[in-house]
Amino acid sequence: MCSASDSSPPPPPFVPRTISHFLTEIADVADGSPRLDDFVERLQGELGKIDAFKRELPLCMLLLSEAIEALKNGSLRPSAPSARPVLEQFIPLEKDSGGGEGIGEKPKDARTRTASCLKLVDTEENFSSSFDLNENPKAELQTEIIEEQKPAACEDQSQFRTCKSRNADTRKSHPLFPSAMASRELAEIPLHGFLSLGVGMKNPSEESSSSNCTISGRSRTISSVDCNAPSSPRGGSQQTAKKRRRAWSPELHRRFIDALQQLGGAQVATPKQIRELMQVNGLTNDEVKSHLQKYRLHHQRLPNKAFPARKSGVLQDLQMARDISSDSLKMSGPQSPSPQSLLYIAGNPGLTSHTASDSLEEDREL
DNA sequence: CGCATAATAT
DNA sequence: GATATTATGC
Numbered sequence: 001m002c003s004a005s006d007s008s009p010p011p012p013p014f015v016p017r018t019i020s021h022f023l024t025e026i027a028d029v030a031d032g033s034p035r036l037d038d039f040v041e042r043l044q045g046e047l048g049k050i051d052a053f054k055r056e057l058p059l060c061m062l063l064l065s066e067a068i069e070a071l072k073n074g075s076l077r078p079s080a081p082s083a084r085p086v087l088e089q090f091i092p093l094e095k096d097s098g099g100g101e102g103i104g105e106k107p108k109d110a111r112t113r114t115a116s117c118l119k120l121v122d123t124e125e126n127f128s129s130s131f132d133l134n135e136n137p138k139a140e141l142q143t144e145i146i147e148e149q150k151p152a153a154c155e156d157q158s159q160f161r162t163c164k165s166r167n168a169d170t171r172k173s174h175p176l177f178p179s180a181m182a183s184r185e186l187a188e189i190p191l192h193g194f195l196s197l198g199v200g201m202k203n204p205s206e207e208s209s210s211s212n213c214t215i216s217g218r219s220r221t222i223s224s225v226d227c228n229a230p231s232s233p234r235g236g237s238q239q240t241a242k243k244r245r246r247a248w249s250p251e252l253h254r255r256f257i258d259a260l261q262q263l264g265g266a267q268v269a270t271p272k273q274i275r276e277l278m279q280v281n282g283l284t285n286d287e288v289k290s291h292l293q294k295y296r297l298h299h300q301r302l303p304n305k306a307f308p309a310r311k312s313g314v315l316q317d318l319q320m321a322r323d324i325s326s327d328s329l330k331m332s333g334p335q336s337p338s339p340q341s342l343l344y345i346a347g348n349p350g351l352t353s354h355t356a357s358d359s360l361e362e363d364r365e366l
Numbered sequence: 367c368g369c370a371t372a373a374t375a376t
Numbered sequence: 377g378a379t380a381t382t383a384t385g386c
Contacts, residue, residue, distance in 0.1 A: 245374070245382050270367065285367090290382055293368070 246287045256291060266296050
């Protein structure tokens with residue numbers, strides 16, 4: 001994603017652009033021309049359509065209403081001042097409410113809805129979506145943040161592992177994938193996993209800051225990658241709390257693989273050693289052990305036959321699918337950040353050609 | 367540590 | 377509902 005934007009460096013095509021652009025254009029061409037009227041009508045039409053969802057998309061309603069009004073009043077300027085304010089009002093900075101002390105729900109929600117709404121409009125009107133890769137103002141920062149970031153945030157709602165009861169709309173939306181998607185689905189865009197270095201911030205609504213390209217370029221020398229908050233065992237005392245699933249992001253896996261190599265292969269490396277080499281903060285032996293187990297299973301026999309072919313039965317032994325494939329990106333030196341990982345992430349998690357890459361099996365006795 | 371299996375996530 | 381990925385137990 002990030003990389004994709006290289007060709008289009010311009011200003012952040014924020015959501016509003018769609019409307020403001022259009023407005024600008026028409027306003028420019030001819031004020032009060034039939035086109036404008038038509039547009040207003042269409043807006044109203046949509047307003048009517050989403051009326052049924054006004055409860056779901058209150059902001060959407062608001063936006064449309066505002067837009068319509070603005071148009072009617074002809075108060076729009078080439079810069080479409082009317083649209084902006086409104087939107088920004090709801091699309092703050094995705095500031096992630098800091099520590100996420102239980103809050104952070106509202107804002108995020110709002111954002112989601114707004115985005116959905118716009119998407120809706122955008123789609124229907126057939127405007128080539130103008131917002132692509134930058135829904136996140138502080139994208140770059142996150143790169144770093146995600147790694148060292150708020151250990152606290154992860155915790156908060158882990159109280160009782162409410163994962164189960166998660167609702168679809170709890171997730172973060174990703175206005176990254178333009179058109180063609182229904183607002184409904186928008187909220188579920190599967191961008192999850194692979195970005196985060198740390199624990200998955202899957203369902204629990206927390207951890208809002210996972211989007212965009214995580215593994216940007218940076219020397220892996222920074223030994224400590226911070227993942228999940230270790231500390232604070234639930235305020236109470238129940239140690240029964242299960243730990244959250246560790247999400248093996250490409251970056252993490254990369255480290256894993258790297259360590260594996262240094263240790264002489266998956267068959268000879270031990271969880272502890274691996275973990276130490278990985279130097280990932282918060283990573284536990286068990287987690288590594290588990291991952292190693294999976295890795296070994298997948299590589300058991302046919303480490304090269306990169307195509308395990310979808311399972312058929314219940315046994316899932318020989319298939320090292322896409323996830324592992326990311327290991328192909330080995331860097332030239334111990335310091336190479338591998339910008340490729342970015343591409344991998346941004347582009348196609350499933351298509352990555354990982355043909356002759358799994359040769360990390362080289363078992364050399366110690 | 368490694369394997370088997372339960373628990374979850376997709 | 378099937379799978380895939382992680383967590384846990386032994």
